[in-house]
Amino acid sequence: MLYRILKKDLLRRKGVNVILFLFITIATIFLASSVNNILVVSSAISYYMEFSGVPDVNFILKGDTEKEKTEEWLDDGAKDVKEYGDSSMIALNDQNMKIIKNGKKKEYAAAGTSVYLAAAGMEYCKVFDLDGKPFSLKKGEAALTRDAMERNHLESGDKISISVGKTERKLTVSEQIKDAAFGSDMVGMNRIIVSEEDYETFLKDENAENIRMFCVMTDKAAEFVRDQNNQDFTTVLSTVSKSMYKMIYSFDMIMAALLILVGICLILIALLVLRFTLVFTMEEEYREIGIMKAVGFRNFAVKKVYLLKYLVLVTAGTVVGFAASIPVSRAMVASVSRNMIMEDSGSNLWVNFICSGCIVLLVMLFCYTSTGKLDKISAISAIRSGKTGERFKRRAGIRLNRRGKMSVPMFLGLNDMLTHMRRYLVLMITFCISFVLITIPLNTINTMRSREMVVKFALDPDSAVYVRRIEKASEGNYRYKDDLLAGMQRVEQEMKAKGYDAELTGIPFYFLKISKDGVVSDQKLLVLQNLGKNNDYLHYDKGEAPRLENEIALSETVLKQNKWNIGDWVDVNIGSKEKRLLITGTYSDYMQMGQSGRMNPVIDMKEEMMADYWNILVDMKTDKTQKELAADLKKDFPQYEWDDAQSLVDQNVGGIQDSLAKLLLPMTGLLCAIIMLITALMEKLFIVREKGEIAMMKSVGFRNRSIRRWQILRMVWVVLVSMIAAVPLSLLSNRFMLRPIFAIMGADVEIQVVPWQVYGVYPGILMVGIIAATIFATGKVKQIHIREMNNIE
Secondary structure, rough: HHHHHHHHHHHHHHHHHHHHHHHHHHHHHHHHHHHHHHHHHHHHHHHHHHOOOOOEEEEEEEEEOOOOHHHHHHHOOOOEEEEEEEEEEEOHHHHEEEEEEOOOEEEEOOOOEEEEEOOOOOOOOEEEEEEOOOOOOOOOEEEEHHHHHHHOOOOOOOOEEEEEOOOEEEEEEEEEEEOOOOOHHHOOOEEEEEEEHHHHHHHOOOOOOEEEEEEEEEEOOHHHHHHHHHOOOOOOOEEEEEEHHHEEEHHHHHHHHHHHHHHHHHHHHHHHHHHHHHHHHHHHHHHHHHHHHOOOHHHHHHHHHHHHHHHHHHHHHHHHHHHHHHHHHHHHHHOOOOOOOOOOOHHHHHHHHHHHHHHHHHHHHHHHHHHHHHHHOOOOOOOOOOOOOOOOOOOOOOOHHHHHOOHHHHHHHHHHHHHHHHHHHHHHHHHHHHHHHHHHHHHHHHHHHHHHHHOOOOOOOOEEEEEOOOOOOOOOOOOOOHHHHHHHHHHHHHHHOOOOEEEEEEEEEEEEOOEOEEEEEEEEEEOOOOOOOOOOOOOOOEEEOOEEEEEEEEEHHEEEEEEEEOOOEEEEEEEEEEEEEEEEEOOOOOHHHHEEEEOOOOOOOOOOOOOEEEEEEEEEOOOOOOHHHHHHHHHHOOOEEEOOOOHHHHOOOOOOHHHHHHHHHHHHHHHHHHHHHHHHHHHHHHHOOHHHHHHHHOOOOOOHHHHHHHHHHHHHHHHHHHHHHHHHHHHHHHHHHHHHHHOOOOOOOOOOHHHHHHHHHHHHHHHHHHHHHHHHHHHHHOOOOOHHHOOOO
């Protein structure tokens, strides 16, 4: 008997059952894949660091003059050092690297990063192929990161030319690699890997700029860095801890977090719709329930009919969802593992299985809870569709006689929503979630394109263009202020000769030891100094910019970590001397993860070796945009790197903006399809419930067109109310979701909202989809006959 009832019930409501099956499947796919990804992604960075042998601390020295001194300290003086190793690299400038296409040499695009040449087979900071496997290189072969290859339009088998001094070699690109230590654009450094034989050939050249990297394993990284700062090493260019690497990769996790958020929200939507459908189906079949009770069926026997039906639907949906969640999990992980090696999500199939089982238990619990009303209802009231015919309060939300200019369908739609608000609550919550989900990537993209974001990277958004790497091939990388100034003057003269009257402002940065009252800061700080006339574009949250020779500004993060304040005097090691400087202001930016300083522009830093220099600001009068001017200058001066502000921001946040922009349209389409499916399901159920009322309206002269307009306008009112409710929710998501993500990188930023996009275009797309689904679903109105008036209680 149960089999016959089940078969008949499934065939009788094929449309509703198919939609319900799809939602259970969707819930299973997203719950299983999202939870799986949460487990994989949450440990992805740590796994990548361990897998690649990234040390707890690494520090880079220029040359080998202090190599023995460093080793002696690590062997005898340094505390809590478990083990250490060192490796050699060669610093390259842009003129040392060329791409060979069709027998011609073209410029190599370094995207503002410092490029180093390294030999394969390193013990620490290992590199792997795209599958996470070790590889070997033969003489004449080279390996590059995927970003470097895509940036330069290289493929395996292409040729590049590397020159160090008088030594030049043509190399074949044989591998794309993942490099934990130097692979992210935010690291600001990139490696080209060659065979040990080729590397030794380059290293023997007398003009090779040797860089020594020490890798230290210790359980007390912060104490080690502090102890190292107290040493009198003069050739240390930078010190990076593993925690800093983890922070650098945080922007790569935005995509993972977004995909997980989408999955969770869609699970919530699916469960809300599922519960609504269960309750609705029970109420729809009250008459059958009443008859079953009247002929002697016990409560559990009645419930068993519905429990069996939904058990079949849920089991079928979860089996299909479980199977589909496996490739979806892998695809979602692949989308966020561009720069990382992650665990195989397929190895966590038990997670998908458990989540699928939880879906079955959760839905059956919903079903059993929903049937609880059947215990309290009598056979007579059930036959009367659960109604007693009594009502003790006015139900009309608005009155037609007071809305003379409002059409009847519009009045019916608005009044229906106001008087049955709980009935449409699931739809409103679903629409709200969908609208908020659309705003998150939109607001993220708009924030990354904002002027404030440019300033956070110590750049002037009003500069005409920016240039990077102005060294000649014979000069090597600039290491001192005077060399940089001479190079800037040369470029100004070259530009003037071709009709560009430009002023250049260089931004060298140094890693300096800063202390107060003998207490040294946790690590050497990255300190920038503007060399040129453009010094007024930087913002300060408190205090003022350093102007005098004895002034400095420090980031808010540095002040908090060291418990310093504006007005304090700090001791700064510059060259071989210690200078006492006054803290005049504080700010927040993304330089060195928010831990940086800004030196006054007048102090002489010629004795201090630069770690590197930041993008040079080029100011001139022009009617062209930054992108247009950069394109023109690339033609006139192909030996230099010219960029616009947005490209530089993209390079420094790992290209997350492009990934979000590519995700936006598919995500909009997915959400539109989801809410169209929900709308169609709800509308079908509403029409089933309202058959009697629709038949009565037909009997008094309402045409099908007017009835359908009522149904459509009712849904429009629900959408408009949902959009209004979504506005404060969107602002809350900006405050409590997006701002903390940006703050991870070291600075608070104002989330940018473009109203016509966030509150107009994209919600409009969703509304069009909802209206289209409603129009499709209301086609059933034509099939309702006047005799259905018998269904009215």
